[in-house]
Amino acid sequence: MLKGKVALVTGSSRGIGRAIALKLAEQGADVIVNFFRRRQAAEQTAKDIEGLGVTAKVIKANVGDPEKIGEMFDIIGSSFGRLDIFINNAASGLPRSALDLDTKGWDWTMDINAKAFLLCTQRAVRLMEGRGGKIVTVSSLGSHLVLPGYTAIGVSKAALEALTRYLAIELAAKGICVNAVAASLVTTEAGVLYARLAKEQLGEASPWQTTPAGRLVAPEDIANVVAFLCSEAAFMIRGQIIIVDGGTSLVPFGLMNKGG
């Protein structure tokens, strides 16, 4: 379905990014695996992608640094000459309440989670010019729900979602579809850690133990929706935030599993 396409997935050494990279590769896309801190994991992802019969390229870049973003896209341009799919997945942030946030933590989170989406998209569009493309960003329920210790990340995700809408309209005429997928807690290394912290604070009342669908969201659940948004079947979906949460956001947390 994506045979011959070139896809960049930021932050794809592990977790959701890795699952997305593998899913796109499974559908035939060549994949650029961007990572920041975990080279071995990134190389493993690339190896697994190549095992699916497509090309993988590993590029290290801190997407919070505009200069590194530029270098990454220079490499993509010289290696592939084009880009068909850009998945903005890389994210970071410290668990802090609003009053405990300092400017360093705020800037770090906003730079990686929100500003990078703008700067990467500006460069990605140059490589999509004249042919169209698909851009999907990974958001979270924390963009509009208040989650413990999630202030900066939640605000950055809200910015990301607003930017998704603006870009979707601005890039529509270029044949570029821009959408977002917003997840509840996903069973990644980071997600499991967050769930443990929440359980320590909230005990059995912690909402992050299951969903109305009967289990937590897995990275592959997000990857499936991202892959759909990258398909031609999703051509008329523009600027939408697709929630993948097993129904969590529809139910007041205290009443989880008590509906119906």
Add this chain to the structure above:
Amino acid sequence: MSAVEETIKDIIVKIVHCDREVLTPTATFQDMKADSLDMVQVLVAIEDEFDIEIPDEDAQKFQNFSDFIAYVEARVAEKKGNA
């Protein structure tokens, strides 16, 4: 004290805002009162300064400041050897 060690101390003091005297061979990141963001920023600044790579898989193995210096010095020497 090597030039590499001096530079690393400069970087840590600038990013973590700790006293230089804290940076003894047995000091840990906890002793420096560095949070996880400080640690990442220190690693990134050192990578940029020496044009080397310190993946998290390696960084997690450092027990103290002395381990860290030895690792960076080895990477810098390795890079010079390859140049």
